[in-house]
Amino acid sequence: MAQLTLPKNSVVQKKGKSFGAPAGAEKTVTFKVYRYDPSGGENPRLDTYEIDAAGVSMVLDGLIKIKNEVDPTLSFRRSCREGVCGSCAMNIDGANTLACTKGMDECAGGEVVVYPLPAQPVIRDLITDLSNFYRQQAFIEPYLQADATHTPKEFIQSPEDRQKLDGLYECILCACCSTSCPSYWWNGNKNGEEEYLGPAALLQSYRWLSDSRDEKSNERLDMLEDEFKLYRCHTIGNCTQVCPKGLNPAKAIAEIKKLMVNRPAKATAKG
DSSP: OOOOOOOTTOOOOBOOOEEOOOTTOSSEEEEEEEEOOGGGTOOOEEEEEEEEOTTOOBHHHHHHHHHHHTOTTOOOOOOOSSSSSOTTEEEETTEEEETTTSBGGGSGGGEEEEEOOTTSOEEETTEEOOHHHHHHHHHTOOSOOOOTTOOSOOOOOOHHHHHTTTTTTTOOOOOTTGGGOHHHHHHSOOOSSSOOOHHHHHHHHHHHHTOTTOOOHHHHHHHHOSTTTTTTOOOOOHHHHHOTTOOOHHHHHHHHHHHHHTHHHHHHHHO
16 A cells, blocks of 8 residues: 555644653553644644553544543544544544544554544644545535436336445445545646546445436446546555445446446446
């Protein structure tokens, strides 16, 4: 997997603050956490927190402990704590993942290093601005569409066709895959025609291209057919390695490329 870079505007230049372990700590673990407030005018820094990790099982629990008991100014997103919502996606020990499903026992050497998701503007500390990421999700039109001649009726799907969606619909839009992709770092935030949509949006696009009930396959492929939106994927594979749900965006992108080659057959099959 390619080495992940720091988030935009995140070169750590200032020596961070240090917080020692509480007296009588049973199990001391060190957290090194990225801190940055763009409105403050100061450079980013790494703050060091030594906490009593007795009874702390997940990295998110450790961050909550820091915020509740040590430093209430620490900012990060979290919600479900069950690996469902994707809110707590961040870069932990060099790999994008969900803090709520990353076990403390998976962090080597009794030290946890936490950064925000790479290559995204930082709003504050571990919170990144995902506006562009969500815009790209909206671009692929993630909903069933009927053609203009469709007669209103129930969309019926066989169990076999439903099974084709397995490994696609489970995406939780955490952005771990897209923000781990070097091609997305370079080409994913141009806000125009010449931009790469990234693994997450393309996985979702293939989910609807694979749905036997959708009648807009050809139009969906038209939306992706330029030099950037689809073809800036170079099959690096970071997206598949970091997906917390075990999905394979790289394979989905490859399948879309196959559909591009076989567009007449695909359009006839659904017509």
